[in-house]
Amino acid sequence: MRPHVTPIDGLLLLMTIFWGSNFSIVKVAISEFPAFAFNTIRMGIAAILFLGLLRFYREPLPPRSDWPTLVGLAIVGHFFYQLCFIEGIVRTSVSNSSLILGLTPVFVALVMLCRGSAKVSAVHWLGISLSFAGLYLIVGRQASVALDSVLGDVFMLGAVLCWAVYTVFAKKLLTKHSPLVVTACTFIIGTVLFLPLGFVDLVQIDWMTISGTAWAGLTYSAVFALVVSYLIWCTAVQRIGSARTSIYGNVVPVPAMIIAALWLHEPIGFAKVAGALAILVGVGLTKIQRVTRSV
Helix, strand or coil, rough: CCCCCHHHHHHHHHHHHHHHCHHHHHHHHHCCCCHHHHHHHHHHHHHHHHHHHHHHHHHCCCCCCHHHHHHHHHHHHHHHHHHHHHHHHHHHHHHHHHHHHHHHHHHHHHHHHHHHHCCCHHHHHHHHHHHHHHHHHHHCCCCCCCHHHHHHHHHHHHHHHHHHHHHHHHHHHHCCCHHHHHHHHHHHHHHHHHHHHHHHHHHHCCHHHHHHHHHHHHHHHHHHHHHHHHHHHHHHHHHHCHHHHHHHHHHHHHHHHHHHHHCCCCCCCHHHHHHHHHHHHHHHHHHHHCCCCCC
């Protein structure tokens, strides 16, 4: 069977560029912003945009019976995810972060199996394994094991686990509500919960020291890495399932390494090119055969 490529696949590839570039952008921006202040502002901007989209499209709010699930998803998928992400990226490298992000499809598959909601096919596991092997070729040599980055790696693993849980458990709500409603409601709740963490930094920040470049990076991260990318992700989960969507997490290190090389002057060698090809082949394999049940 030949892989079936859809417009959703094109949007997911665009999303990988937004997320891949976000690593370097955040790294540069938090050299001027306190990390929690940066994350609070970008989440606030994204939440306002989500609220505006809800009002513009006049989307109906979910019934009361769905709000406990929405709050749970907000806590796991946005509050704890963002907490782990920002703590992790402060402490570890772009290479480490990219490698760990590549575990997303593995964690999604494990959450699916633990939940008993799907049986992951052998071809799908092969695609995941090949993609992860490609990830190792790309960043394995640079993945630091120094003690000062271990905590950051642990935080990034926590972020991946949170995102996997969010991805799997959001599927049920996405059968009843649009991706915009699910994404916007959970994100706005998560932002409200995150605000107290950034309050001290926001009060103490010296706004005159923040450059235009840092502000531009923050705005890009809010609009494209959060609003646009999150809507693409939830739309894909709704239409093609959690497992097939999550494999695109393995593609993110490709643009991440290219952008880091051009901007942060990280070297690209043969191993990274080979790894990128392995990732793309792995994604292709997951397109040939779906999981027994998409969730």
